[in-house]
Every structure is written in C-alpha cells, then in structure tokens.
Amino acid sequence: MAELREVQITEEKPLLPGQTPEVAKTHSVETPYGSVTFTVYGTPKPKRPAILTYHDVGLNYKSCFQPLFQFADMQEIIQNFVRVHVDAPGMEEGAPVFPLGYQYPSLDQLADMIPCILQYLNFSTIIGIGVGAGAYVLSRYALTHPDTVEGLVLINIDPNAKGWMDWAAHKLTGLTSSISEMILGHLFSQEELSGNSELIQKYRNIIAHAPNLDNIELYWNSYNNRRDLNFVRGGDTTLKCPVMLVVGDQAPHEDAVMADSGGQPQLTQPGKLTEAFKYFLQGMGYMASSCMTRLSRSRTASLTSAASIDGNRSRSRTLSQSSESGTLSSGPPGHTMEVSC
C-alpha cells in the first residue's frame, strides 16, 4: 500500500480565544480499487475510536460535513476524537476527471477501501457517520468488519437495490433532467428545490458547475447499481454495533427509502443532530452526562418509544430509542436510536 500525496493545511475555522489551530492533513492511499483520499483532523485519542465520515453523491467531505463539524456545540464533542473524512474517489477538491471507460468502484468496493485507510493510519476502530450513499458504504463496511465499528450514524440511508419501478422512474427522469438536477432531486425534496433557498442555490451551483461532474456521475451510477444490504428483521444480516438512524423531514423519495428521509439534516439541522449525536455517544460511554446540554438531558429522561426501521415503528418527532432489537441491530437492547430532523 503506497502513500501517494500528503498535503498539510491549516483549517479555516475561526478560533475561540486561547484555542490553537487544529491541523488538517490530507492523504491518499492506493487500494486494490484505485486511490482514495481522506483528510484527518485532530490527533488520535488513546482508547477512543476515530470518527470516520463518508459523504453522499454530489458532495465531498467538506460540502457534506463542514456545517456540522464547524457547528459551535459540536466542538465539545469532536475535540475528544480524531476525525477521518473520506472523499469518494474523484470527489476530492481538484480531482482530475477520470479517463473515458474508467471502471468506477461499486459501493461494495468503496467499502473495501476503508481497511486500507485504517491500516495506513494505524487506527483500529471507528464510529462512522455516513449520508445517503456514504451511509450505505459504511453499513456495508460494518457488515464485513463488525469488530472495527463501535457505532454508526446513518443519515438518509436506503439499504435496498433499485427495483424495476425505481429504474423506470429513473430512466424517465433521465430523459428530461440533467445529471445535476437528478442528483439534487436525490439530496433535497421537491419542496426544498422549488423553494430555492440560499442553501439550495448554493448546492445547485456547486453541483451544476463542478469541474468533476463526470466523476460525480460515476459515483451516482454506482449508487444506483447498489445491491440490497439485505437487512431483514430477525435475519442473519444485521449490524452488531449501536446505530443512530437519522431521517430528514423533507422527503425526495418517501416510499423508496426505509423512512421519510430526505433533505440534508447535517446541513439544515446541525443543532438537533449534534444533540442527538452527543446522546448517542453518551450511550456508548464516551460523553459524560455533565457535558450534555440542559435540553438533551431533559430529552434523555423522556425517551420511551420503541423504534425499528422496517416501517412498523412508533417514532417520536425528534428522538426515539429502540428497547428491542431493531432491523439494523442485533446487539443488546437500546442499540438503535432513531432521529427525525
């Protein structure tokens, strides 16, 4: 496994008085499926997993996760963890366009690249945070390497392969829409897109004018060709780690996904997500309750409803936690937490 490039940058985040700048370091490693780039923030903390993120289609680690990781309340959490932000191949800033005929990795192969990253960094365990396609990649990784995943935050995951109806709809849309509009329709609801807020304008502009749009289309195709993760209630294929399942209230494809997902809660609701993440980490024994905000302490006390992800769930508007094993988890009780933002 050969390291290709290493770039050292000082992050742009404004510093609080007395704070020293955290250095972000970008690396690339060779894997059996090509090179992958990732950026490391912070330093490894003894006896703690790394937080590893994987972004959705049309985005890179910065456009997907910067608003969440730079959210003020998130700082008290992330200062306790080293973060590894993976860019899917060809999505990193300044990525050259792949040559015509380049065989882009499948989502399963993207998952198979992760051990090369962890081996290179000498990290043994992670807490994964993935959005959309990235949530699928991290779930696949967790299924094949369960001992290395301590927890998963899955935002807007669709664990199923496209059925023929989805394919027909996809083909029809493809006749009248550009790739960038199709990807925007994957990321945001029609309501959000027609509202054309500043956020939508920003992301429309980023995607439509991306110099690597051809690469983005390849990641999009891999996403659309994903196979089922095969999560079946009571079945063999289950995630063994605690899972925080996040669904957006905005719904671009309500029926297709396991929940009313959609929208990008990590962009639009960083506060809610931070609070839920803090609670999730606390459940894993990583955040002292004294660090929690007053709001999340009171919510913690009122968590009662059962939740699973197969549609037969009862769900509180903001937070609920499984009191039985849900479809995504076969671990001890209370391992699946569902958040709707």
Ligand code: BEZ
């Ligand atoms: C981080 O602190 O982990 C981070 C900073 C900027 C962008 C993404 C993540």
